[in-house]
Structures are given as structure tokens and as C-alpha cells.
Amino acid sequence: MAGETAEAAQATQVWSIVEVSRHAGVSSRTLRHYDDLGLLRPAYVGANGYRYYGREQLHRLQEVLVLRELGLPLDAVGRVLDGTVDRAAVLREHQAALLAERDRLDRLAATVARTIREIEDEEGGEPMGPEELFDGFDAEKQKEYERELVERYGPQVQERIDESWRRIGTFTKADVAAVNDEYAEIGRRLIPLIDAGVAPDDPQVLDVMAAHYAIVARFWTPDAESYAGLGDLYADSPDFRKRYDAEHPRMAEYLRDAMAAYALERL
Numbered sequence: 001m002a003g004e005t006a007e008a009a010q011a012t013q014v015w016s017i018v019e020v021s022r023h024a025g026v027s028s029r030t031l032r033h034y035d036d037l038g039l040l041r042p043a044y045v046g047a048n049g050y051r052y053y054g055r056e057q058l059h060r061l062q063e064v065l066v067l068r069e070l071g072l073p074l075d076a077v078g079r080v081l082d083g084t085v086d087r088a089a090v091l092r093e094h095q096a097a098l099l100a101e102r103d104r105l106d107r108l109a110a111t112v113a114r115t116i117r118e119i120e121d122e123e124g125g126e127p128m129g130p131e132e133l134f135d136g137f138d139a140e141k142q143k144e145y146e147r148e149l150v151e152r153y154g155p156q157v158q159e160r161i162d163e164s165w166r167r168i169g170t171f172t173k174a175d176v177a178a179v180n181d182e183y184a185e186i187g188r189r190l191i192p193l194i195d196a197g198v199a200p201d202d203p204q205v206l207d208v209m210a211a212h213y214a215i216v217a218r219f220w221t222p223d224a225e226s227y228a229g230l231g232d233l234y235a236d237s238p239d240f241r242k243r244y245d246a247e248h249p250r251m252a253e254y255l256r257d258a259m260a261a262y263a264l265e266r267l
Contacts, residue, residue, distance in 0.1 A: 014043055015058070017051040024061055025253060027260075029232050031061075039078050040064060071098065071238040101239075112180075179215060186212050187247045194254050201261035209262035212255075224267035231259030 021028045034040035035051065040061055042051035053061070060081065067077045072094055079085040189208045198205060216222060222230060234240045235256040244251040 012054075014052040014054050017042070017053070020053050020058070020061070024058075024065065026061075026065070027232055027235075027256070029229070030236055033236075034061075034064065034074075037074060037078065039074060039081075068236075068238065070094070071242065073238065179218065182211070182215050186215070187244075187251065190251065190254065190258070191248050194248055194250055200254055200257035201265065205258050206262050206265060209258050210266065212259070213262060213267075224263040227267060228260045228263040231256035231263075234259075 015023070017028050017031055021031060031040065031051065035042060040057060043054040043057055045051055063081055064077055067080060068074075070091070072080070072090060076085075076090050076094070080087050080090055186208060189211075190205070193202070193205055193208070213222075213227065216227070216230070234244060235252045241252040244255060248254075
């Protein structure tokens with residue numbers, strides 16, 4: 001009887017969205033986004049408007065996070081969990097996409113190398129044409145990011161995207177190289193803080209994020225909400241997460257939390 005009572009108690013136990021966010025290491029914004037997509041519905045929504053999750057939802061969230069860790073996009077995760085497609089088939093598709101992405105990154109690395117040679121060439125050399133300057137950049141992938149931002153944060157984001165493209169249009173190759181160096185410096189400053197266990201809202205970290213915000217502001221001027229939202233995108237997007245976690249296994253999540261803290265404390 002005691003065992004049955006314990007099982008019944010576990011079956012009825014629920015956790016708030018705040019508790020699930022803390023335990024799973026994902027933001028409340030992400031959990032709400034999963035709900036909007038129909039990927040992870042809460043057990044119920046309380047009178048206070050809070051979402052509550054039972055053990056069944058936690059198990060589904062665990063599966064979502066495992067598949068996201070493999071780099072699957074959200075639509076593919078949903079198809080796998082709903083049983084509309086075979087998991088192995090999706091992974092084969094994803095593998096093909098990764099191999100194509102590897103080839104694209106190889107081209108992009110070669111483009112950057114040519115840019116560096118041109119900048120450092122004391123004799124000047126031949127300037128790179130636009131088709132060379134943007135070789136390896138995936139225009140369709142860029143459009144996908146922009147669509148995701150608009151879907152998440154509303155049509156007003158499109159104005160900021162347009163503003164960013166206008167500013168980029170004024171950049172010289174030296175400007176691009178400088179921005180890349182500045183981004184690399186952010187990573188070099190954050191890694192020792194991550195390894196030392198410094199909290200993302202520590203003043204030392206916020207000082208680094210002030211430099212990061214200044215870089216972002218060269219492209220567009222985010223407010224507190226949109227800057228924190230950008231951090232969520234870094235952690236949630238497989239492409240961004242792969243890029244940042246290549247610097248440090250915890251970089252994407254740490255950067256997300258640090259950006260949220262900077263938005264709260266200083267914007």
C-alpha cells in the first residue's frame with residue numbers, strides 16, 4: 001500500500017515553469033516557445049497564468065533536449081516525437097545537412113583567409129569582388145534566422161533586421177576583420193570566468209558583456225528584451241550553439257545567461 005501511495009504521489013506531482021527551467025537548464029522563454037509550437041504542452045495552466053508540468057512532460061522535455069543536442073531542428077524533433085517519421089531517417093537527413101555545412105564552412109574559412117591576406121598585403125593586391133567576399137555565407141540560412149526572430153518576437157523585429165543590413169552595407173573589409181577580432185576577444189575573456197565558476201551575473205562578467213553589447217550595437221541597437229532574446233537564440237539554435245560551444249562546452253548557455261543578466265542589470 002505504501003508503495004502504491006508513493007507511486008500515486010509521483011504521478012500527481014507537478015513543477016512550475018520556473019522550476020522546470022531551473023532544473024532543465026533552459027529558459028522559461030524557450031519552454032513557452034516549445035508550447036507555442038505544440039512541441040511540449042504543459043500538464044495544465046494555473047489560474048495565475050503559470051504553466052505546470054508533470055512527470056510525463058518532463059520525460060518529453062528530456063527527449064526534446066537530447067534530440068536538440070544532436071542538432072536536429074525543432075520541426076524534425078516534433079516529427080520524431082510524434083512518431084510521424086523514423087528517428088534514424090531524420091538523423092540520416094541531418095547527417096547529410098551537417099556534411100553540406102562542413103563543406104560550406106570550409107569555403108567560408110578559405111574566404112576569410114583570402115580577406116586576411118588582402119588586408120595584410122603591403123602591396124595592396126587585387127581587391128576582392130562581392131561574390132568572393134560573401135563566398136560561403138548561406139543566404140537561405142540567414143533568411144531562416146530572420147524568420148525565426150520575427151516569429152519569436154513579432155513583426156517589429158523586422159525593422160531592426162533591416163537596420164542591421166543597412167549598417168553592414170557601410171562596412172569595409174577592415175571593419176569586418178575588426179568585428180571578428182572583437183568577438184574572439186569576448187570568448188577569450190569569458191572562458192577563464194566560466195572555468196572559475198564565476199556566476200553569469202557577476203560584475204566581472206557584466207563588464208565583458210558591456211563589450212559584447214557594444215559589438216552587437218554596431219549592427220543594430222537592442223533593448224533589454226531583444227538583447228536577452230538574442231542570447232536565447234544563441235543557446236537554442238543548433239548552428240549558433242555549435243559555434244559557441246566549439247570555444248567552450250558551456251559557452252552558449254553561459255553567454256545566454258550573461259546576456260540576460262546584463263539586460264536586467266544595465267539596460
